[in-house]
Amino acid sequence: MAAVFQYGVARALSDPNLKLAIDRTTVTAERKRAAALADYPQFAAARERGTAIKDHVVANLDHYLEEFERNATASGAKVHWAADADEACRIVLGICREAGARRVTRVKSMLGEEIGLPHALEEAGIERVETDLAEHIVQLAGETPSHIVWPALHKTREQVSALFKAAHRVPHEADTVEAMVESARRELRDRFLSAEVGISGANFLIADSGAVCVVTNEGNAELTTTPPRVHVVTAGIEKLVPSIAHAFAMLRLLVRSATGADLTQYTTFHCGPKRPGDRDGPEEFHIVLVDNGRSRMLRDGLREMLRCIRCGACMNHCVVYRQIGGHAYGGTYPGPMGAVLTPALEGVDKARDLPHACTLNGRCQEVCPVSIPLPTLLRGWRDRSWKEGLVPRGVRSGLGLWRFAAERPWLYRLGTAAAVRAMRLFRRGGWIARMPFAGAWTRYRDLPAPAGRTFMEQLRDWERGR
Structure with a gap:
């Protein structure tokens, strides 16, 4: 991965459009987050509480996993366990085949990207339709997400316009954001209603009810998970919180840190399949709980990284990310959190350059809503790289x-x-x-x-x- 990273950095720094695209989003995100925190004087206390919640769950992970499985099963859900990415993909593909799925719709999920689910669906001959607007852009371009909140952050408005005109059946005429959104809506609407399976991730898993919390700003999650006959959730085992009250405590941190809003436009709790008398909802509800190295992170001194709620604040404020974007990192997760996670998921021998591509200025830790000591964890990877003789x-x-x-x-x-x-x-x-x-x-x-x-x-x- 060292050669991949160096090539990616060189390519990113020589791209005249990339810095413009990154600045348009990250500068706005930084400003909106600062304004949101200024209007929320309780943020410091909320941050302490959020950190304590995540630490408590991680320290008692086995208990909350068992509680979640018990309550989710009682609600009618089918819970599956996956030790690694391959097993997770096999489980999801098996569910899709049993449902006779020819087309699946998918809500933006970094866990899905981590386990390689998009590629697995394509290899199985199942049409995959990304319903998040930014993921739709990335899919049309044949690329991977470059940011965990804004997957198409690396694209300028002009590039998106050209992409839609080339790929959409009824392309837009006016080069405005509104016209491009309407073009995407026309392209996706019938696919929402014709998919046999809808696949989502989870922002939080509620242990005491077995419910799954999903937040979006576009409403695509509800259209993805409600009309299809089968809803499949893929989630990392660290996504647990004890109760819905704890979930809302975390949401106050997540949304302000991610987009600078008080709350997302859509916050939905899914709890089992459709019940008698319900007017809509899936007939089958599956939850795939994925380990994929998380237990190993507990053993290897990376416990604090399991606090991460995937808000993206660390990369929005990272001086390195804002120069090279996400693709240069070469893994699923970019920025400071990716520089810690990728060596854990893929091995420090394959990702040695990522912890070294950091100024250690500490800005990422300052803005992290759950106080993850990212610079300390990065220094830990550097130390391990040196001790294992991986430094050139x-x-x-x-x-x-x-x-x-x-x-x-x-x-x-x-x-x-x-x-x-x-x-x-x-x-x-x-x-x-x-x-x-x-x-x-x-x-x-x-x-x-x-x-x-x-x-x-x-x-x-x-x-x-x-």
Whole structure:
């Protein structure tokens, strides 16, 4: 994955449209989140409560899983257990085959992406219709999501317009957002009503009732899960909360952190299949509980990462993500949370570069609604990478030379003074566009030229003058 990440970064940094597309969404998300928190003075207390809820559930996961299964089964649901991604896909495909499904509709679900469900459905010859507007865009483009809340964040409005005109049966005429949304509505409406199976994820699983909570802003989830005869939920085992009161406590954190709203337009609780007298709803209700490495994360010191409620705030505020977008990370989950999760899911040997692609400025932890210590977890992966000998020999040698100099202050100061003065030779108007050994930086942006003297030299002069 190292080569994949490096290629993805190079590709992202050379794409003139990507930064524009990322900024349009993340800057707005950052501003709206700040405004939402300013209007919610109880946020700090809510954050502490949310963290405590998730820690309590993770510490008692076996108890709440058994309670959820018992209550979900009592409501008429069929609960399935999947140890890994392959088993989860086999279970879902088996349900689809038993239902005689030729077409399934799907609500946006990062767990579905994690287990490779879209690919599995296509390989099985089952038509997959993504009903979330952004996922619809991604599907038409033959791409994967680049953000966990806004999957098509990497696309500009102009690119989406061209895509819809090429792919939709009745394309829009005016290049407005409203016209494009209407075009997608025409394209998807009949498919909502003709699918045999609807597949969703879950934002929260309610242990004391066996209910499943799903939140969206478009209403596509209700159209996906209600008309089909069969509703299938795929959810990670860490999605549990003890009760509906706890779910609403988490929703106050999730929505404000994700979109800057007080509550999503659609918050739906599904509890079993249609009952006698119900006017609509599925005849069968299946819940697939997926481990896929989560138990291993408990054992390997990544317990705090299981608090994650998938709000996306960490990537909206990440200086790295906002330069390269989500696809460069090469895994299902991008940004800071992805840099922790991907090594856990795929192995640090395959994703070593991700924890190192971080400035460790701590912004992600500051905005996390459940206080996940992301910088600490990233440093843990770096430490493990070093101990397991995964760091390239050139990097280890370079760090050895740096350590040799750093342990000898006179040598370190001599070297930095020489380097600062040498860099002055390449300065043009306060910036360095080209310089030996700095090509990885200057290939995509100019390097700020340092001051004419080192910090220690300036400090010494200041103390003399004081």
